[in-house]
Amino acid sequence: MGKALQNNILEISRINPRDFTLDRHRSVDDRPYGGGPGMVMLLEPIIKSLKSLPQDCTKIMLTPKGRLMDQEMAAGLSREKNIALVCGRYEGIDARLEDLVDLELVSIGDYVLNGGETAALCIMEAVSRFLPGFLGKQESVGEESFSSGLLEYPHYTRPEAYAGFRVPEVLLSGDHGRIARWRRQKALENTLKLRPEILESQHLTPEDLDFTRNLQRLRPGRNLFISLLHHPVKNKMGQDSTTSLTNLDIHDIARVCATYGLGGYFLCTPLLDQQNLARRLLEHWTQGAGARANPDRARALSTVRVVHCLQDAVQYVHNLTGECPCIVATSASGPGDISCRQVLKHLRTKPVLMVLGTGYGLSRSVLQDADHMLGPVRFLEGYNHLSVRSAASIIVDRILGDYA
Numbered sequence: 001m002g003k004a005l006q007n008n009i010l011e012i013s014r015i016n017p018r019d020f021t022l023d024r025h026r027s028v029d030d031r032p033y034g035g036g037p038g039m040v041m042l043l044e045p046i047i048k049s050l051k052s053l054p055q056d057c058t059k060i061m062l063t064p065k066g067r068l069m070d071q072e073m074a075a076g077l078s079r080e081k082n083i084a085l086v087c088g089r090y091e092g093i094d095a096r097l098e099d100l101v102d103l104e105l106v107s108i109g110d111y112v113l114n115g116g117e118t119a120a121l122c123i124m125e126a127v128s129r130f131l132p133g134f135l136g137k138q139e140s141v142g143e144e145s146f147s148s149g150l151l152e153y154p155h156y157t158r159p160e161a162y163a164g165f166r167v168p169e170v171l172l173s174g175d176h177g178r179i180a181r182w183r184r185q186k187a188l189e190n191t192l193k194l195r196p197e198i199l200e201s202q203h204l205t206p207e208d209l210d211f212t213r214n215l216q217r218l219r220p221g222r223n224l225f226i227s228l229l230h231h232p233v234k235n236k237m238g239q240d241s242t243t244s245l246t247n248l249d250i251h252d253i254a255r256v257c258a259t260y261g262l263g264g265y266f267l268c269t270p271l272l273d274q275q276n277l278a279r280r281l282l283e284h285w286t287q288g289a290g291a292r293a294n295p296d297r298a299r300a301l302s303t304v305r306v307v308h309c310l311q312d313a314v315q316y317v318h319n320l321t322g323e324c325p326c327i328v329a330t331s332a333s334g335p336g337d338i339s340c341r342q343v344l345k346h347l348r349t350k351p352v353l354m355v356l357g358t359g360y361g362l363s364r365s366v367l368q369d370a371d372h373m374l375g376p377v378r379f380l381e382g383y384n385h386l387s388v389r390s391a392a393s394i395i396v397d398r399i400l401g402d403y404a
Helices: 002-006 044-051 073-078 117-128 178-195 196-201 206-216 247-258 270-288 289-293 295-301 310-321 340-347 364-369 388-398
Strands: 060-070 082-089 105-109 224-229 264-268 304-309 326-332 352-357 373-376
Touching: 044 082, 060 073, 060 117, 073 117, 073 206, 082 117, 105 117, 178 196, 178 206, 224 247, 224 310, 247 264, 247 270, 247 295, 247 388, 264 310, 270 289, 270 295, 270 304, 289 295, 304 310, 310 352, 326 364, 340 352, 340 373, 340 388, 352 388
Parallel strands: 060 082, 060 105, 224 264, 224 352, 264 304, 326 352, 326 373
Antiparallel strands: none
8 A cells, every 4th residue: 555655546535524513612422312322523624524525436434334335336436436435433423424425335344443544454455456557467356255255265385284284285286277176266265155145146167066056065054953843832722733744844854954955954853644645655756656757756754754753853963973963943932042143053063953843833841851942033033933844944044155
């Protein structure tokens, strides 16, 4: 930035709102109406400051409620002739500023700073890097994270080996084709792992898609299991009871499990006739005529296991993974004590058995024995009477979806 200023690639000036005050203390803040700690910045000094700017100036106010700064925004701002960054301080600026001045609200992240000055520095650097001559090699801008739409691939330099860690062999091969493929795949891998939502807007080649689909099979969804409980569940009177299997629940939740790559799906019922019915249905779709007619359905239903009780499902997961799963019960009432994002964190280190209820919900004993309870799908609404298969779809997507 310093060299760019010396070479007149850009100009930076600072406008102090205190220069537009009239009182002898040069006051720019006052106590908030309604009481409370801190001070609020006054309107008049800020508005007078903004009126001193060129008419074609783009005005940006740094605020946590603004649009999140990204590479696309930085590139767009680099084409502007004049940009003013309005930095709040104390408890912020009088809210009427947004009604009186045409401002673009921008945030650099979901955290709190003492003022907007540090955020302004981030934006100044991100935008300036697009200006011709700012970087020693302009092609560097095109190879960095987000410039290609993906996170950047890892870089290495000398020595070849350090503390037992070696530079990947492909980078030492001199084969530029292999190196380009490796870098592309590492960029895809980093993006899928850390910022998967970015992939949706990218143009991916068939080779890219094959690679990312193979990586998907290694994602934490394999640690998530679903158990659909038919006993003990509540009836309309709130008493413990047993419900019958539902064909749609079996099929539709199995398809969700297959789509998101879950570890397995358990149908829990103590009734022998219901167990036999479920096994006949699964045999038809996975081994019989149904499998030949609809291989996709066979693939989905191959993940289903019929068990006597919830403890059998817990034991199955323990035998499969070598660990006792974290049991997360679901409920359409009550606040819950774990979020979908927190469930995802659990999945990165251990298996999770998500318990869904039928009838009028899981019995009190199941909720009490669970390690955690996930709150309602729409915790701010009063209805929350979804079918269990609809709830399963929403919950699994919130945990493992591309925007999780």
